[in-house]
Amino acid sequence: MWKINDRLDFKPTEEIIALQEIALQKQINYLYANSAYYKKLLDTNNIDPISIKSIADLTQIPTTSKVDMGKNNTSFQCVPKTEIIEYVTTSGTLGSPIVIALTKNDLKRLAYNEKRSLKIAGITKEDTIQITTTLDKMFMAGMAYYTGAVSLGASVIRSGIGNPAPQWAFIKQFKPTVTIAVPSFLYKLVKYALANKINPNKSSILKAICIGEPIRNNDFTPNKLYQKLSDKWPINLYSTYASTEMMTAFTECDAHSGGHLLPELVIIEILDKDGKPVTNGELGEVTITPLGVEGTPVLRYRTGDLARTHTKKCTCGRNTLRLGPIEARKNQMIKLKGTTIFPQSIEEILVSFDQIEHYVIEISSSTINTDTIQIYLSDRLNSELVKTLQKQFVDSLRVTPKIIRVSNLELIHMLHPEGTRKPKKIIDIRKGTVHE
Ligand SMILES: [Zn+2]
CATH class of the missing domain: 3.40.50.12780 (ANL, N-terminal domain)
Known part of the structure; x- marks a missing residue:
């Protein structure tokens, strides 16, 4: 056939x-x-x-x-x-x-x-x-x-x-x-x-x-x-x-x-x-x-x-x-004050840094019309690099995500929660969001 x-x-x-x-x-x-x-x-x-x-x-x-x-x-x-x-x-x-x-x-x-x-x-x-x-x-x-x-x-x-x-x-x-x-x-x-x-x-x-x-x-x-x-x-x-x-x-x-x-x-x-x-x-x-x-x-x-x-x-x-x-996942659109972005734009910046091996982006909602972005990175990265990264977010996307440094082990656990087959680089914990 x-x-x-x-x-x-x-x-x-x-x-x-x-x-x-x-x-x-x-x-x-x-x-x-x-x-x-x-x-x-x-x-x-x-x-x-x-x-x-x-x-x-x-x-x-x-x-x-x-x-x-x-x-x-x-x-x-x-x-x-x-x-x-x-x-x-x-x-x-x-x-x-x-x-x-x-x-x-x-x-x-x-x-x-x-x-x-x-x-x-x-x-x-x-x-x-x-x-x-x-x-x-x-x-x-x-x-x-x-x-x-x-x-x-x-x-x-x-x-x-x-x-x-x-x-x-x-x-x-x-x-x-x-x-x-x-x-x-x-x-x-x-x-x-x-x-x-x-x-x-x-x-x-x-x-x-x-x-x-x-x-x-x-x-x-x-x-x-x-x-x-x-x-x-x-x-x-x-x-x-x-x-x-x-x-x-x-x-x-x-x-x-x-x-x-x-x-x-x-x-x-x-x-x-x-x-x-x-x-x-x-x-x-x-x-x-x-x-x-x-x-x-x-x-x-x-x-x-x-x-x-x-x-x-x-x-x-x-x-x-x-x-x-x-170019993006429909339900991952992030609402910020007066603008919207997709996590892919954040990822584009993260991957341009050679030293960043792992990352997790967490999206949560603070108020009804605004979302919050937190990025988990390894505590092995030096502070200068994190500063440069923050500046890059502001310059290219006009956002200032909160950066949280965790151990490599913790980061790997976050990326591979039990039962998943693919690394979970984006965690969406917004209320009412359909997780796909
Ligand atoms: Zn062709």
Whole structure:
């Protein structure tokens, strides 16, 4: 069923959209017949599934949020238990994680998605891929990279998450050409190498697929993290963006100007704060409708991620829409006296300081319309650096966050609270905030 279709990307836009709309009609009918949640949603809103024929028609259907999914998790499941092959989880907003059940076909779709995605980043069966992400703990991402790489026919090193020393030992022994990693971990890796007489530029690694954190600004120029990393280790960095609910990735090609849409797998809409579609190039919430998902499909799912789309033909020749870097998380907007900022702007400043290895940003509310920002840093940092940092916050963002110095151990405990799979760099303890 999932036969690779790279040529689709080079077809005229109208042809790509026509194909998406056929798949959309099929998906809506599938949801109406099998999803208790979406049958009720369409019936309550008097929407006949047959009437949804185009991407524009989708706007008639209310969007789905993470809260909706958390509240009604089992009613999203479209298949009986006997059809479920794998369960994965994603962090919920209501305490317990959201469960996503996958069928055999969903696993094939996931591998197909990642194979397509790796090929867009120029990776072939000749490559050896080191995967430094979690492959267990009910995590979907690691499994997607693994099955995608296997399906591509590349060699895989499942080095998993772990300290730099064994990662370098794997690199030395198996000579991977590609690494799949969180960019801040790559930075940790290169810092370790330089401190331990390993020349990273003589290693076999030529490119990295960067997950979880943006590496570019909204005009596609390298951001601070990218610059810091490439100053020490100038490998070719490709950004990829995906989420468990959408089971689809947007990955950069050699033009490095946004992640390419895989049109046969997902429909993307960018919505403003009132849920109306924004124009191409404008910032809004990434809202997705995956196609061909059987187990736990979603429709018009609001990711909470803010980004822009680009529809001009890419210099690589593909006609598919491109998604720019995630510029912010919608619910993390910080309200300050007369202005608003996103924690990402604070992070940009923090990562520009080489000496700052770990940080935690805590947002709380002091009065109704003003939030408070506290930044936890290591007590090993010298006071002069902290002063320079404070000045930088005032100069660039006109904010004066409170800086709290704690021991490295305390900081690491804050970053990795029990039960989390990813470091928690932003803690939001504002009342009434939906934590996503
Ligand atoms: Zn391209």
